[in-house]
Amino acid sequence: MSDKVDAVTPRDEDGVRRSVEHMAMMLADMGFPRMPSRVLMTMMSAEDTSLTAGDLAERLGVxxxxxxxxxxxxxxxxxxxxxxxxxxxxxxxxxxxxxxxxVTTAKRGFYGQFSDEADVVIEAAGGAATLAGERMVDMRDFFRFVEERVGGAMQRWQEQRPPRS
Incomplete structure (x- = not known):
């Protein structure tokens, strides 16, 4: 899974660590747990194809x-x-x-399930003409829109993704 690294430019370990921590903080600010964010970004930025728990603990100082x-x-x-x-x-x-x-492909089914469940709430809340129903319709329609667009985006990604050696 390793891409070719420019042999002329040496790896800046401090720069990598700073950026990993910054990206992990950005993920955490979006709701992704902090330590999994740090581990994921550490693995993404590693030249190694796999790491042990000890390797990760050492790199992160935890x-x-x-x-x-x-x-x-x-x-x-x-x-x-x-x-x-x-x-x-x-x-x-x-x-x-x-x-x-x-992960995106696996989670895509959530949007449809969530949208379907919103239909149940709309009916139970008294229909789309109620305030609660109106809110749920808006949410349901949003998630159906996202599900449809994600599917198309995933297909386009596979079509345009450069082949990896």
Whole structure:
């Protein structure tokens, strides 16, 4: 999963760490848990294809327990895959191919389910003519719009995505 690195420009580890922390903070500000954000961005910026919990703890200056909870969360979300390390009792964690695409595709079904459930609330609230019904119709229509657009965007992404070596 490693892209070719410009051999002329040396890696700026301090710059990478600062940017990783900044991106993790941005994700946290959007509601993504802080430690999983830090772990995810650390893995995204690593030249290694996989890291152990110890590697991650060392890079982030945190305890193994903090890493354990973060990778468990990331695995549930589909951002990280756990694999056994051959000849060791430790696990290694890696990013799946196209993690952003995979997670977005997997979560896309939520929009339709949420929209369908909104129909139930609209009916139970007395219909679309009520204030609650009107709000729910607006929300339902938004999520249906997003579901439709996400599907098209995902298809266009696969069509235009440059091949990886």
């Amino acid at each position: 305890s193994a327990a903090a890493i354990s909870g973060a990778v468990r969360y990331l695995m549930q979300m589909g951002f990280v895959v756990r694999e056994p390390a051959p000849g060791s009792r430790r696990d290694r964690y890696r990013l799946p191919d196209q993690p952003w695409y995979g």
